[in-house]
Amino acid sequence: MERESHLKRAARRMTKQKKTILEILRSTTSHPTADWIYAEARKVLPDISLGTVYRNLHVLKEDGEIMELNYGSTYSRYDGNPQNHYHFVCVNCGAVRDVDMPVLPELEKRAEEVGAGEVFYHRLEFYGLCPHCRKEKRM
Amino acid sequence: MERESHLKRAARRMTKQKKTILEILRSTTSHPTADWIYAEARKVLPDISLGTVYRNLHVLKEDGEIMELNYGSTYSRYDGNPQNHYHFVCVNCGAVRDVDMPVLPELEKRAEEVGAGEVFYHRLEFYGLCPHCRKEKRM
DNA sequence: GTAGTTGCAAACTTTTTGCTACCCA
């Protein structure tokens, strides 16, 4: 999927910091925050800095390796799965989980049909009570 | 749609600041940032403070009068239309526009069917090139 | 009258950036 349109972009290096961050992201389904990733990364690389975490998250996102999410918070969460999929956000506990339903390309078609513009991708998020909090609220 | 669950909430007042902010939000389709709203509000109330703008945006959102959006930015945008509707975000110029297609309740049903939890509402955003930027890029 | 709201400014949180040293390709 590499395109020729990135002509001026500098060559990228695989540093141990970048590799660690990517591994952390790919080994969790929790859509962590930069801070959490930083804490995890320090367990492997005690001297890594938060700035490096942010810089690499930015680079990885630009390269399409990860996704940045931002659900009604002042901070972002990151997703190690770069393929489009949908999310469920619990309004009670704040957890973000993947929703196990297929992506619907026809949504983009519909948006284009009504003149929204040229759609590259879309994001769909559901908000509500996760099964755990739902149980709790019932008590 | 008022519920009895708001028992402890303090009585709210309609101040000229709050009224002004609401009017600004309802008279634009541009989904402005807090900063833009602040600038606009100062044209009417030169002494209004940014803190007041944020406090009122928070209150209005809590009361369901407006919506808070946050699309891949570190800042929020606000929408004077509290009814659910979809948005298109231009990845080139950053503009946020409403998409003229009906809300699809069946999406929530599908998410619930796959065990996501109890869905209260959903958000759908399209990303791409708005008609204007599309034209520009072609040159 | 009084409790909610304001303006102001300081504080806070999250993210970005300048700089020098470092190390991957």
Added chain:
DNA sequence: TGGGTAGCAAAAAGTTTGCAACTAC
């Protein structure tokens, strides 16, 4: 070896908050 990247720390950007004065109801 050269240039992208790291660590560090300071700064930016956006938002929240404490407090005394004010005002809507």
